[in-house]
Amino acid sequence: MRTYVGFIIGIGSLLLIGCGQSPESEPIKQNSEKKIEQKLQVNGHWIMEQDGQVMLNPQTSGLVKWRDGLLTLSDRSAHPSQRLRLRSIFSEKALLTGLDFPMILSEQLQTSCFAAYISDNPDLEALVVDPENDKVFYIVTEDASNATPMSETCQQKYSNSGSTQYPTLLVRLELQTNDSVLMTHVRPIQFSADMQIGDFPNDGVEALAFGQDRTLYLGVEKDNKKQARVLSIQMHSDFWQSDEFAAVTAFDVKLPVFDSGNHPINGMDYYQTPDGREFLLAAARNDETLWVVDLSGKKETVIVPMEFFAETKAHSQGCENYELMDNASIEGVAVIENTLWLINDPWKAVYLNNVKCEQNREHYEIFAPLLFSVPIQASWFD
Structure with a gap:
């Protein structure tokens, strides 16, 4: 194992001070022998609106590179102003561009079995851009336990999901000339019985990433054994010429295996090294770690522990320019060339544990997110 040593340059300057952990974040056991011992220090900037206010409670669930910046997505527990839309960010400034891309259900989907759910505050998780057309996006749904039940005919047609009673949905979006994004197609996802994904409505697919040859990777929070999965x-x-189940495929990657606790994948992106090796960079939000997953299945997953720091906008007594966070809860991961961008999903139950400097209290109280960045390190792939 190589020990990671060096300075890390985030959005701001580095701080090499004490560490903090979120509740239940300490892993009990893992099978990887590639754990990097020194914690990576990562600074974040508050994401700002054009009017100078911090972003209001988006409950961020996805992040992806798009054109000259980033796109982000919110889940169903966000403030109503953030739901059912994509929002673009100037990454270098952590500044929202002011462009919103609201989602609209297409006419052809209005008779779909899933129309009522996907048009009425669905739980949207993860976001990717089509590798061949940057006007096309894909999102996935998670918790539909409170959805209006489908008709009996639809329930019979889509009963064999291999996981939840209301199936996980993959949704296609297409950017229109008026800056709306049209929901054009939807397909339910089917897991085979031997995958043992289990019936966990709020612990399903949380991450998407495109690899080579239009392979879409799905990060699952946990299966029946409470282990994260990549399918x-x-x-x-x-693909979109059918509305039947889309069957997922299992393949061998050496993910960490834990004896207890929750250690989910909550965001990920694809990365190819200069010599052509393929990896997924995945965030495990409960552990404040990054997993470097070898897609060839040859290497153990490298676990990179991280410490996240939030900027303080104004200097005050006892506060530095950045303060160590108790919990960041990363839920979006995006690769732009050799930089890894991360966005957090403010975890309502514990987010106020981050309050140290009073000038940041209001930001935490309205569940404002931060944008982090860190250079991708060659040592992660050794």
């Missing part, structure tokens, strides 16, 4: 779907050109 895949081959999204060929005829």
Whole structure:
């Protein structure tokens, strides 16, 4: 194992001071022998609106590179002003561009079995851009336990999901000339019985990432054994010509295995090294760690522990320019060239544990998120 040593340059300057942990964040056991011992110090900036206010409670659930910046997505527990829309960010400034891309249900989907759910505050998780058309996006749904029940005919047609009673949905979006994004197609996802995904409505697919040859990787929070999983779907050109189940494929990657506790994958992106090796960079939000997953299945997953720091906008007694966070809860991961961008999903139950400097209290109280960045390190892939 190589020990990671060096300075890390985030959005702001580095701080090498004490560490903090969120509740239940300490892993009990893992099978990886590639754990990096020194914690990576990562600074974050508050994401700002054009009017100078911090972003209001988006409950961020996805992040992806798009054109010259980033796009983000919110889940169903966000403030109503953030739901059912994509929002663009100037990454270098942690500044929202002011462009909103509201989601609209297409006419052809209005008779779909899933129309009522996906048009009425669905629980949206993860966001990717089509590798061949940057006007096309894909999102996935998670918790539908409170959804209006489907008709009896639809329930019979989509009963064999291999997981939850109301199936996980993959939704296609397409950018329109008026800056709305049209929900054009939807397909339910089917897991095979031997995958043992289990019936966990709020612990399903939380991460998406495109690899080579239109392979879409899915990060699952936990299966029946409470272990995170990575599965895949081959999204060929005829993928959206059907509304039947889209079957996922299992493949061998050496993910950490834990004896107890929750250690989910909550965001990820694809990365290819200069010599052509393929990896997923995945955030395990409960542990404040980054997992470097070898897609060839040859190497153990490298676990990179992280410490997250929030900027303080104004200097006051006892406060530095950045303060160590008790919990960041990363839920969005995006690769832009050799930089890894991370966005957090303010965890309502524990977010106020971050309050140290009073000038940041209001930000935490309205569940404002931060944008972090860190250079991708060659040592992660050794």
